[in-house]
Amino acid sequence: MAGVNKVILIGNLGKDPEVRHLEGGSTVANFTLATNEYYRDKQGTRIERTEWHNIAAWRGLAEMAEKFLKKGQQVYVEGKIRTRQYQDKDNQTRYITEIIADEITMLGSRPHGQEAAAGAPAAAEAPQTFRQEPELDQLPF
Template sequence: MKNLVILAGNVGNAPETRTTQGGTKITSFSLATSRPKRDGEGKVLKDEQGRRIDDTEWHRITCFNGVAKSVADNVEKGQKLMVTGRIHYTRWTDQQQVERFGVEIIADEVTFLSYGKSRQQQGPTQDNEEDDIPF
């Protein structure tokens, strides 16, 4: 059996990076994915202006080591990414002795589908190879 997740969406916040005492780099960010909302007959719902209504889901993405460094150095809020990885469930007891549950996606690979806004605003460079998404 295989635990495999592939998500394509928009980054919801700037990545946060930390390093463990053992030197492992960990970068986390949120990723929004959307799909059209449908009625009981399966038709796509639209608002008053005729625009499609979407259901948006938020995913917590966690990256380690080399992937963590690439994400920390190159990812910005709003950027489009594709994440390939696995689902990881956690369970813990908080300070009030309440049992809590969480889920995150452990990213094995992150593909950049767009540039961040700061890179888009720089405009094209003279060297065409630099205009390609680097990862």
């Protein structure tokens, strides 16, 4: 039986998406997402813990992220977790764990003082959801 690799996050963008257009024609957008949790310690002090997630969006989702997502914006991200390795400038092997987004939904209103992007939903409208279409070689049949 196959395993399940599914991640669901709701948080705020830590920076504007960084978009790259690759040689093969693919587009990738990378951004960080902060999720917060709150708890009380033994003394009753409220503690906030922030976890930072690396998000990668490909193809159509990357183009959507480039157009509509801005630092501070609240989003829902659904995808899968993936760890990969790479060589840094000193030829050291490094590892990074990231979320490969399959779906991104813009939530809440825009950060204070931010203008709406052309074609972006207004704050009073229903949340806008974007999904990554599977590549033909990823279909199960």
